Amino acid sequence: MNTWIGRLVASVVVIGTAIYLLMRFGPGIPVSSVVTQKQEMFSVSGEGKVTAVPDTGIVSLGITINRPTVKAAQTEVNTKINSITNELKNSGIAPKDIKTENYSVYPEYDYLQGPGRITGYRVTTDIKVTVRQLEKLNEVIDKATAAGANTVSGIQLTVEENRQKELVQEAREEAVKEAKAKAESLASAAGITLGKIINIQENVPGAPVPLMMLDSAAKEGRGGGSATDIQPGSTDIYSTVTLFYETR
Incomplete structure (x- = not known):
């Protein structure tokens, strides 16, 4: 019994001595470190x-017609819009570049004699046209007004x-x-x-x-015969x- 205890004590002493010597004289144990630099x-x-x-022009072409009946006003507007659309296509404008943006019908009233009395109807439509060959913009406007457009507005010149x-x-x-x-x-x-x-x-x-141009009346509205002249800048x-x- 005493012999077994003596051996155990001797082993503990040997192991402890070995650990001490390793820590005292052995190679350093690497320690990870993080260095933060600002x-x-x-x-x-x-x-x-x-x-x-x-190189691209955008213009809004409009038609406004006043007639005694809705049907008469709509018929005339539709006839003119078809004529304008054909002229645009003949000028090389693709169908995808012709877009209807507004179509409205309003009664016209006369308030001079008592309560408002309907005297007729006004039909208005606007189409937005994108002209991808800018040199054709003046021609497009002239042909559209000749075909029945009585308002020209929202002219933009862009890329x-x-x-x-x-x-x-x-x-x-x-x-x-x-x-x-x-x-x-x-x-x-x-x-x-x-x-x-x-x-x-x-x-x-x-x-x-986009370069915005001043809205302009159509030729029949300004009584002119001169050609449209829009410069790209x-x-x-x-x-x-x-x-x-x-x-x-």
């Missing part, structure tokens, strides 16, 4: 602008959708180029060393703002980006 950030913005000539995307990309590239150049110049002047770009923000540009597309750099 990164300074530097940001700068740049703007890009691209100027383009509009075709796919072309818009290309122009926005060009403006974006110009904005990034300007921002990088500005960052390098400012950092050099301030004695800052730029690291990598860690974030980019863009003020998402919308479609180019130009439109600007913008993009603004902000670059965020690490600094060293």
Whole structure:
């Protein structure tokens, strides 16, 4: 019994001694550590602008007819709208670019003699026409008014959708180029060393703002015989980006 206890005590002493010697003189045990370094950030913005000539025209053509009966007014409006539509198609306007936007029927009242008395009916319709060959816009308006349109309004000059995307990309590239150049110049002047770009923000540009033309009366309304003359001018597309750099 005493022999067994003596052996156990001796074993504990040996193991304890071994652990002590290992900790005292053995290789260090690696300990994981996380070092947090505060990164300074530097940001700068740049703007890009691209100027383009509009290539698409949008116009609203209207017809208003007053007649004693609804049927008479509707019949005349429908006849004129069919005539206008045929002229548009003959000018190369695709059916998908001719859209009815309004069709309304209103009674006309006479209030001069007592309670309002219906004297007739007014029928109005408007069609929105997209002219994808802008050079034909003047011709389209002239032919439409000759065919019966008595109001011309909402003329917009803009850039075709796919072309818009290309122009926005060009403006974006110009904005990034300007921002990088500005960052390098400012950092050099301030004695800052730029690291990598860690974030980019863009003020998402919308479609180019259409050039709005003044509404005009149709030829029969202004008693004129002169041809329509609408000039396209130009439109600007913008993009603004902000670059965020690490600094060293």
